[in-house]
Amino acid sequence: MHNLTLAELSRELQARRFTSEELTHAYLQRIGRFNPQLNAFITVTQDEALAAARAADARIQRGDAGPLTGVPLAHKDIFCTAGVKTSCGSKMLDNFVSPYDATVVERLKSAGMVMLGKTNMDEFAMGSSNETSFYGPVKNPWDQKRVPGGSSGGSAAAVAARLSPAATGTDTGGSIRQPAALTGLTGIKPTYGRVSRYGMIAFASSLDQAGVLTATAEDAAMLLGVMSGFDPRDSTSVDQPVPDYTAELERPLKGLRIGLPKEFFDRGLNEQVGAAVHAALDVYKKLGAQVHDISLPNFWLSVPTYYVVAPAECSSNLSRYDGVRFGHRCENPVDLLDMYTRSRGEGFGAEVKRRIMTGTYVLSAGYYDAYYLKAQKTRSLIRQDFLQAFSQVDVIMGPSTPTPAFGLGEKTDDPITMYLNDIYANGVNLAGLPGISIPMGFVDNLPVGLQIIGNYFDEARLLCVAHSYQKETDWHRRMPPGFS
Amino acid sequence: MQWETVIGLEIHAQLLTKSKIFSGASTAFGAEPNTQACLVDLGYPGVLPVLNREAVRMAVKFGLAIGASIAPRSVFARKNYFYPDLPKGYQISQYELPVVSKGSVEIELQDGAGSRRIGVTRAHLEEDAGKSLHEDIEGVSGIDLNRAGTPLLEIVSEPDMRSAREAVAYMKKIHSLVRYLEICDGNMQEGSFRCDANVSVRPKGEQKFGTRAELKNINSFHFVEKAIIYEVQRQIALIESGGQVAQETRLYDSKRNETRPLRSKEEANDYRYFPDPDLLPLDISEPLINEVRRSLPELPDEKKQRFMQQYELSAYDASLLTSSRELADYYESVVRTIRGEAKLCANWVMGELSAALNQDGKDLNQSPVTAMMLAGLLKRMLDNTVSGKLAKEVFLAMWAGEGDADAIIAKRGLRQITDTAAIEKIIDEILAANPRQLSDYRAGKDKLFGFFVGQAMKATQGKANPQQVNELLKRKLTG
Numbered sequence: 001m002h003n004l005t006l007a008e009l010s011r012e013l014q015a016r017r018f019t020s021e022e023l024t025h026a027y028l029q030r031i032g033r034f035n036p037q038l039n040a041f042i043t044v045t046q047d048e049a050l051a052a053a054r055a056a057d058a059r060i061q062r063g064d065a066g067p068l069t070g071v072p073l074a075h076k077d078i079f080c081t082a083g084v085k086t087s088c089g090s091k092m093l094d095n096f097v098s099p100y101d102a103t104v105v106e107r108l109k110s111a112g113m114v115m116l117g118k119t120n121m122d123e124f125a126m127g128s129s130n131e132t133s134f135y136g137p138v139k140n141p142w143d144q145k146r147v148p149g150g151s152s153g154g155s156a157a158a159v160a161a162r163l164s165p166a167a168t169g170t171d172t173g174g175s176i177r178q179p180a181a182l183t184g185l186t187g188i189k190p191t192y193g194r195v196s197r198y199g200m201i202a203f204a205s206s207l208d209q210a211g212v213l214t215a216t217a218e219d220a221a222m223l224l225g226v227m228s229g230f231d232p233r234d235s236t237s238v239d240q241p242v243p244d245y246t247a248e249l250e251r252p253l254k255g256l257r258i259g260l261p262k263e264f265f266d267r268g269l270n271e272q273v274g275a276a277v278h279a280a281l282d283v284y285k286k287l288g289a290q291v292h293d294i295s296l297p298n299f300w301l302s303v304p305t306y307y308v309v310a311p312a313e314c315s316s317n318l319s320r321y322d323g324v325r326f327g328h329r330c331e332n333p334v335d336l337l338d339m340y341t342r343s344r345g346e347g348f349g350a351e352v353k354r355r356i357m358t359g360t361y362v363l364s365a366g367y368y369d370a371y372y373l374k375a376q377k378t379r380s381l382i383r384q385d386f387l388q389a390f391s392q393v394d395v396i397m398g399p400s401t402p403t404p405a406f407g408l409g410e411k412t413d414d415p416i417t418m419y420l421n422d423i424y425a426n427g428v429n430l431a432g433l434p435g436i437s438i439p440m441g442f443v444d445n446l447p448v449g450l451q452i453i454g455n456y457f458d459e460a461r462l463l464c465v466a467h468s469y470q471k472e473t474d475w476h477r478r479m480p481p482g483f484s
Numbered sequence: 485m486q487w488e489t490v491i492g493l494e495i496h497a498q499l500l501t502k503s504k505i506f507s508g509a510s511t512a513f514g515a516e517p518n519t520q521a522c523l524v525d526l527g528y529p530g531v532l533p534v535l536n537r538e539a540v541r542m543a544v545k546f547g548l549a550i551g552a553s554i555a556p557r558s559v560f561a562r563k564n565y566f567y568p569d570l571p572k573g574y575q576i577s578q579y580e581l582p583v584v585s586k587g588s589v590e591i592e593l594q595d596g597a598g599s600r601r602i603g604v605t606r607a608h609l610e611e612d613a614g615k616s617l618h619e620d621i622e623g624v625s626g627i628d629l630n631r632a633g634t635p636l637l638e639i640v641s642e643p644d645m646r647s648a649r650e651a652v653a654y655m656k657k658i659h660s661l662v663r664y665l666e667i668c669d670g671n672m673q674e675g676s677f678r679c680d681a682n683v684s685v686r687p688k689g690e691q692k693f694g695t696r697a698e699l700k701n702i703n704s705f706h707f708v709e710k711a712i713i714y715e716v717q718r719q720i721a722l723i724e725s726g727g728q729v730a731q732e733t734r735l736y737d738s739k740r741n742e743t744r745p746l747r748s749k750e751e752a753n754d755y756r757y758f759p760d761p762d763l764l765p766l767d768i769s770e771p772l773i774n775e776v777r778r779s780l781p782e783l784p785d786e787k788k789q790r791f792m793q794q795y796e797l798s799a800y801d802a803s804l805l806t807s808s809r810e811l812a813d814y815y816e817s818v819v820r821t822i823r824g825e826a827k828l829c830a831n832w833v834m835g836e837l838s839a840a841l842n843q844d845g846k847d848l849n850q851s852p853v854t855a856m857m858l859a860g861l862l863k864r865m866l867d868n869t870v871s872g873k874l875a876k877e878v879f880l881a882m883w884a885g886e887g888d889a890d891a892i893i894a895k896r897g898l899r900q901i902t903d904t905a906a907i908e909k910i911i912d913e914i915l916a917a918n919p920r921q922l923s924d925y926r927a928g929k930d931k932l933f934g935f936f937v938g939q940a941m942k943a944t945q946g947k948a949n950p951q952q953v954n955e956l957l958k959r960k961l962t963g
Contacts, residue, residue, distance in 0.1 A: 080530045093529065100523060102530060199530040206761035234532050235763050313761055316562050319573020320527040324627065340566055363564070363756035372758060 020070030069112030092347030102199020120154030149179030174425025181449025196231030259393030315359025400449035506533030527571030552587025603642030
């Protein structure tokens with residue numbers, strides 16, 4: 001069963017070829033077998049999963065099931081899940097059991113989906129390799145000496161190894177697309193405001209967006225249709241109708257205008273990855289698309305801009321972890337200052353501290369104008385570049401990452417090199433645009449991803465463009481050896 | 485040297501919304517600790533603020549009432565600092581772009597010295613913090629987050645006030661205004677209306693401001709006056725003895741009547757304000773402003789003008805009667821029943837009623853004598869059922885809860901005697917019983933007229949109509 005896509009599982013369940021309980025059981029068994037080596041899950045909710053599966057089977061029996069009813073999935077441990085530990089990959093929240101469900105969790109639950117557990121992640125989603133997690137690094141199923149990417153590394157590894165047919169993720173600066181690329185998956189980050197952020201633990205509020213990691217674009221379309229839409233509990237969610245993403249998948253591509261930004265093909269890019277992008281473009285040309293050279297002149301500003309905006313917001317967002325109401329509190333504090341400094345000092349890891357300090361600095365009196373305000377201006381230049389590009393093309397394509405998966409520990413001592421792994425991703429978040437990464441081949445036996453960037457709320461087109469490619473290729477069908 | 489005082493006030497008015505400014509939790513006062521704080525107020529991981537539109541309407545209402553401009557777009561910002569009763573580690577407030585800016589109010593100067601215009605720099609929306617309780621639990625501090633997230637309107641004045649009395653007059657004016665607008669209950673004991681005062685002194689004639697001290701959290705009109713007077717004297721004494729005023733935050737201790745330093749500028753927090761990315765900019769449309777404008781009640785200044793015209797009251801009476809909406813409404817209810825006697829009604833409301841309220845420390849809404857009851861009494865006075873003197877006795881009986889005027893008049897037998905024959909009979913008896921005084925009077929001792937009046941009133945226990953007694957006596961004595 002585990003080598004079926006989510007869409008296929010849905011059809012089999014509807015046809016009652018197996019029950020949700022059987023399916024859930026099968027995935028739980030795979031988790032039991034493979035998770036010890038991959039470390040993809042922080043929490044496995046076996047009993048709750050089986051109970052939910054039986055409830056889903058009852059719904060299917062009664063005939064009031066939807067396409068997702070009974071299908072298992074895993075949630076990144078950044079989404080609050082009622083009654084279940086929600087750690088955000090941090091010691092700070094190791095003891096935190098959420099009293100409520102995030103909107104994303106609630107919507108997928110109402111659709112009848114079965115939660116298998118909570119996946120590992122970089123601490124508070126700050127990282128590109130899943131090595132900043134309090135719960136230890138996640139291994140890439142394609143090569144266990146390598147990272148799966150981050151911060152949604154647990155979700156990526158879990159789906160790549162088929163410990164779950166799909167998993168939720170969040171993407172603040174590439175945290176869905178980059179791990180999807182490094183593990184051979186489809187990963188979509190929707191337009192900022194498309195999916196509610198309520199119950200998704202905040203890292204950088206103006207950039208965070210929830211999405212999914214799946215085997216195929218078709219799977220992503222099914223999930224996104226349920227997750228998307230206005231939520232009165234999130235003022236930044238946008239009240240705009242949600243298209244039927246599945247129905248839009250089969251639109252013809254003829255006449256599609258693809259923009260290729262020359263800045264994406266600079267010296268930082270691995271040549272073989274670049275060649276894989278061009279090979280993918282050939283497939284699109286065959287389908288009737290036209291490729292146009294475009295320019296994003298302020299692209300080079302995206303990483304520095306991102307590393308001002310994201311830390312600034314995180315420094316404030318993470319102030320609530322003070323040991324007063326929930327989360328880690330140090331032993332025997334002597335006074336308030338001692339409680340604050342030790343609780344936070346013990347509860348947060350090095351990367352989180354680095355970003356809190358950077359963020360505090362850029363917001364401080366005397367530095368605010370030079371950093372935070374300047375970054376707001378460059379952010380708007382980056383956005384303008386994209387808007388300008390979308391007046392000429394329908395989608396922008398390029399590599400998802402400059403290289404395939406790197407080795408565990410390879411970049412942990414060099415934050416800047418680590419940050420540069422998201423060089424093609426950061427700008428998309430700063431502009432608030434949707435982006436998807438799909439498997440486009442292999443370099444040194446490791447999967448690499450094609451990033452497709454769309455205009456605001458153009459997820460239907462992104463999914464259709466991705467799906468068209470997946471009908472012509474089988475990269476997305478490949479499974480890591482040893483997990484098939 | 486002659487010194488001039490310069491004062492600016494920052495008033496925090498708690499808005500009368502049913503729920504909090506960014507969550508659905510109730511704002512009611514006095515609940516068990518932490519029972520009125522939802523996950524949003526507690527700053528739980530993953531929760532988000534959603535702006536309460538009613539709080540915005542109230543801010544707009546205030547802005548329109550002080551002739552201010554309403555920003556078509558204003559921005560919520562985060563004010564970052566750590567404190568246990570500040571759950572998120574930041575307060576959502578407005579910083580660079582407040583919703584209300586550049587308004588003003590008129591204050592009355594005492595002794596008929598006219599009025600002065602005090603500028604209001606800005607008024608912005610923000611959330612309140614919780615409360616730290618340091619006394620209730622042995623060895624540790626408790627946190628009550630019921631108040632966390634309660635909407636506040638922070639009203640910042642220009643440094644336009646020149647004395648403690650002006651500061652109090654301004655504060656009273658804003659207090660009256662927010663209650664007129666029904667956007668704040670003005671309850672100072674519960675902290676719904678509180679104020680910080682920025683105080684400095686400078687030599688008279690000097691243009692430059694002196695260094696100011698900020699006096700924190702003063703919760704009564706009386707204390708504002710005393711705190712400022714103390715602080716001004718402290719600053720003058722300090723400068724005159726060669727010292728310098730430090731820019732610092734000071735706390736007013738009402739028990740000792742003194743101010744003392746809380747924190748200095750060097751220790752001041754860097755709040756690292758930045759726009760809150762969880763909230764969109766607040767857009768206020770012209771139609772909304774117009775709708776709020778139409779809903780505005782008659783404001784104190786307009787009401788005062790109308791009272792002066794419609795009821796021919798003096799500026800003093802009119803401004804006293806319009807100092808609160810409740811008092812003005814009370815007065816008008818009385819006047820509406822007793823047409824044509826506006827001045828009499830004003831005298832009773834400002835006289836007997838106010839005196840009784842003051843004496844018992846009661847608010848108007850707790851008055852045992854309703855407007856209808858007072859009107860009922862005045863009616864009986866005007867139709868000569870009771871004399872003015874006995875009316876005061878009836879009023880006190882109503883105040884004590886003995887019923888309405890008619891019931892008290894009947895029960896106590898206070899009905900005025902207006903029957904001419906009955907009064908004549910009494911006068912005849914008095915003249916017959918006092919032949920010596922009668923002959924003295926007739927011999928030219930005019931002063932004895934008062935003696936006869938007194939005798940007549942005494943014989944009727946004060947119930948005889950004095951005018952009739954006068955007329956009949958005059959006739960009989962000369963006759």
